[in-house]
Amino acid sequence: MYSVVMAGGSGTRFWPYSREHRPKQFLDITGNKPMIVETCERLRPVSSEDEIIIVLGKSHLKEAQRLFENSNIHILAEPVGRNTAPCIGLGALYARYSGCNGPIAFLPADHFIGNVPSFLKALETAAKEAEPGGIVTLGIVPSRPETGYGYIRRSNTGAGKPDNKVYPVSAFVEKPDLETALKYIQAGDYYWNAGIFVATEETILKEIEKYLPLLYEGLLEIEESLGKDTFENRLKRVYERLESISFDYGIMEKTKTDIYVLPCECGWSDVGSWSSLYDLKSKDHDDKGNLFDDDTILVDCENSYISGKSERLVACLGLKDCVIVDTNDALLVADINRSQDIRRIVEELKKIKREDLL
Amino acid sequence: MYSVVMAGGSGTRFWPYSREHRPKQFLDITGNKPMIVETCERLRPVSSEDEIIIVLGKSHLKEAQRLFENSNIHILAEPVGRNTAPCIGLGALYARYSGCNGPIAFLPADHFIGNVPSFLKALETAAKEAEPGGIVTLGIVPSRPETGYGYIRRSNTGAGKPDNKVYPVSAFVEKPDLETALKYIQAGDYYWNAGIFVATEETILKEIEKYLPLLYEGLLEIEESLGKDTFENRLKRVYERLESISFDYGIMEKTKTDIYVLPCECGWSDVGSWSSLYDLKSKDHDDKGNLFDDDTILVDCENSYISGKSERLVACLGLKDCVIVDTNDALLVADINRSQDIRRIVEELKKIKREDLL
Numbered sequence: 001m002y003s004v005v006m007a008g009g010s011g012t013r014f015w016p017y018s019r020e021h022r023p024k025q026f027l028d029i030t031g032n033k034p035m036i037v038e039t040c041e042r043l044r045p046v047s048s049e050d051e052i053i054i055v056l057g058k059s060h061l062k063e064a065q066r067l068f069e070n071s072n073i074h075i076l077a078e079p080v081g082r083n084t085a086p087c088i089g090l091g092a093l094y095a096r097y098s099g100c101n102g103p104i105a106f107l108p109a110d111h112f113i114g115n116v117p118s119f120l121k122a123l124e125t126a127a128k129e130a131e132p133g134g135i136v137t138l139g140i141v142p143s144r145p146e147t148g149y150g151y152i153r154r155s156n157t158g159a160g161k162p163d164n165k166v167y168p169v170s171a172f173v174e175k176p177d178l179e180t181a182l183k184y185i186q187a188g189d190y191y192w193n194a195g196i197f198v199a200t201e202e203t204i205l206k207e208i209e210k211y212l213p214l215l216y217e218g219l220l221e222i223e224e225s226l227g228k229d230t231f232e233n234r235l236k237r238v239y240e241r242l243e244s245i246s247f248d249y250g251i252m253e254k255t256k257t258d259i260y261v262l263p264c265e266c267g268w269s270d271v272g273s274w275s276s277l278y279d280l281k282s283k284d285h286d287d288k289g290n291l292f293d294d295d296t297i298l299v300d301c302e303n304s305y306i307s308g309k310s311e312r313l314v315a316c317l318g319l320k321d322c323v324i325v326d327t328n329d330a331l332l333v334a335d336i337n338r339s340q341d342i343r344r345i346v347e348e349l350k351k352i353k354r355e356d357l358l
Numbered sequence: 359m360y361s362v363v364m365a366g367g368s369g370t371r372f373w374p375y376s377r378e379h380r381p382k383q384f385l386d387i388t389g390n391k392p393m394i395v396e397t398c399e400r401l402r403p404v405s406s407e408d409e410i411i412i413v414l415g416k417s418h419l420k421e422a423q424r425l426f427e428n429s430n431i432h433i434l435a436e437p438v439g440r441n442t443a444p445c446i447g448l449g450a451l452y453a454r455y456s457g458c459n460g461p462i463a464f465l466p467a468d469h470f471i472g473n474v475p476s477f478l479k480a481l482e483t484a485a486k487e488a489e490p491g492g493i494v495t496l497g498i499v500p501s502r503p504e505t506g507y508g509y510i511r512r513s514n515t516g517a518g519k520p521d522n523k524v525y526p527v528s529a530f531v532e533k534p535d536l537e538t539a540l541k542y543i544q545a546g547d548y549y550w551n552a553g554i555f556v557a558t559e560e561t562i563l564k565e566i567e568k569y570l571p572l573l574y575e576g577l578l579e580i581e582e583s584l585g586k587d588t589f590e591n592r593l594k595r596v597y598e599r600l601e602s603i604s605f606d607y608g609i610m611e612k613t614k615t616d617i618y619v620l621p622c623e624c625g626w627s628d629v630g631s632w633s634s635l636y637d638l639k640s641k642d643h644d645d646k647g648n649l650f651d652d653d654t655i656l657v658d659c660e661n662s663y664i665s666g667k668s669e670r671l672v673a674c675l676g677l678k679d680c681v682i683v684d685t686n687d688a689l690l691v692a693d694i695n696r697s698q699d700i701r702r703i704v705e706e707l708k709k710i711k712r713e714d715l716l
Binding site for chain 1: 690700
């Protein structure tokens with residue numbers, strides 16, 4: 001099966017380690033390799049290299065080409081970001097052009113999967129279920145009343161084997177408040193929306209034709225130039241006039257096509273903040289809940305995350321729930337429970353025109 | 359009058375800004391100049407340059423010579439540290455050699471004085487009172503139940519003008535616990551012991567002769583070589599065999615000579631930690647109690663002190679009671695209320711043999 005790896009994120013949440021030129025998917029925060037490389041390697045049992053299509057922003061093309069230098073993975077650079085609908089459309093179009101005639105997994109480049117066999121099994125099941133023309137999303141079985149994710153509610157009656165049931169989606173719901181999230185958990189028929197889904201190239205393009213006709217028209221224009229010298233210019237011309245719109249909003253919430261959810265327990269995390277990265281690496285915490293690099297001295301610290309990305313020694317005394325990220329040109333010290341607000345620091349940097357640190 | 363500025367401290371409390379080669383008295387933490395320079399400049403209305411004698415450790419001689427390059431201030435380097443008694447003896451000896459025949463102020467090089475006129479007036483009063491042969495210590499009127507200082511208790515009957523009374527000392531007391539410190543404050547006859555006192559060179563040398571005869575013998579040996587090429591070698595030979603002993607323990611607590619305390623409100627601080635430096639600079643705090651340098655971004659922070667001594671931008675989010683000291687080769691992040699425990703980090707550094715950071 002084909003996979004379209006969506007790597008368009010700009011990512012300020014891991015500032016100061018992430019920068020505009022090096023967003024989260026290019027960071028080695030979850031393992032030894034950049035997340036985008038781990039994402040592609042993880043897919044290899046289900047997609048051969050030339051069945052993987054990365055779609056990313058133009059400014060990250062060179063870095064991606066460097067990372068996948070000796071690989072047959074396809075890399076497409078969007079001239080400008082236009083949210084997920086054009087990205088998914090372009091991926092489906094390019095898959096068809098490359099010979100795809102069946103299901104494609106669409107997935108972000110910057111997520112973590114703890115249980116890969118379980119994840120791949122889910123993709124395969126989803127592919128089978130998507131073959132007749134539906135869209136199958138992975139529904140991550142929630143482990144806590146998370147307020148940072150959207151949820152997918154399933155219908156009561158599922159199809160398939162007991163262990164691997166696929167249910168019609170009853171509703172996509174926005175990020176809830178804590179009280180609502182607790183209700184979702186108790187109800188048992190809500191899942192985290194990981195933004196990972198499987199559909200055939202035919203389904204995707206038909207849906208776009210129906211609900212986003214201008215995008216479809218643009219894709220046909222692009223299609224004419226595929227494999228030709230004119231491709232890059234054509235892509236640019238088309239993208240510049242495209243509407244910026246998400247696949248969820250433009251298609252998922254409107255379509256009358258069958259959308260299914262496949263419950264999945266695969267240790268998924270969107271790794272959305274330093275805090276969630278800290279949680280993810282709980283196996284590496286010391287007995288006081290600290291996570292830290294080599295050149296660190298901790299005295300009486302608890303539940304703190306020290307990420308040293310510079311040559312400097314970092315010494316900490318009496319800290320609690322603290323995240324420290326030390327890079328060569330910028331240092332972050334924050335309450336780890338506030339790490340979703342790091343964008344506010346990035347906003348400040350923009351305000352004071354410190355482009356060198358963005 | 360002469361002044362002996364004692365600059366022998368090694369100082370780990372301001373790590374990572376202070377290092378073995380650059381102890382607190384050489385830091386510009388209280389103003390624009392190194393504390394030792396500010397201390398000497400502060401004394402100028404009462405002591406001319408050639409009436410000021412700095413006594414410091416050999417390893418800091420060059421730095422001091424550089425700082426006082428165009429000055430007539432005397433600088434004496436102790437070959438090894440032997441606590442305050444030898445330092446004070448050497449200072450008194452050198453003052454006599456330089457022509458001093460009267461009171462000398464003995465004071466640390468690394469203290470802060472907020473109200474200089476009041477301080478100088480106290481020194482002058484103390485000098486007058488010390489002339490007949492007593493030792494007059496400054497007693498800092500306590501502003502809080504500080505547990506980090508020793509206290510001086512005065513007798514009930516003082517001498518002198520109402521505003522400027524000098525009292526016989528009834529007791530020197532060790533650092534108290536909080537309960538005891540509160541009692542001291544309430545009692546009203548206890549003062550902080552700032553380690554600043556005035557006595558004539560004659561009194562000091564007589565006291566040493568009486569209570570520390572071996573030191574006295576050593577001082578006489580040194581005296582013979584003053585102004586000669588043999589001075590440095592002689593000093594080294596004598597110092598190596600000297601006992602390490604404090605003036606408080608060796609003399610003050612034993613002497614039958616009159617010791618007086620002169621109450622003084624001069625905005626004194628021993629600047630003993632990052633926390634006390636933070637308190638000292640309360641005028642520079644922002645409206646949330648933060649103290650910080652230029653290249654700093656603070657979002658939702660309170661009562662925190664960010665001292666950037668590197669080229670790096672420091673960004674903070676959601677911090678409370680935090681001290682951050684960022685230098686080129688080491689970073690400290692600590693609970694500011696724990697800043698007296700920074701020595702524990704220095705101990706760790708010694709343990710892991712990071713001499714480069716000491």
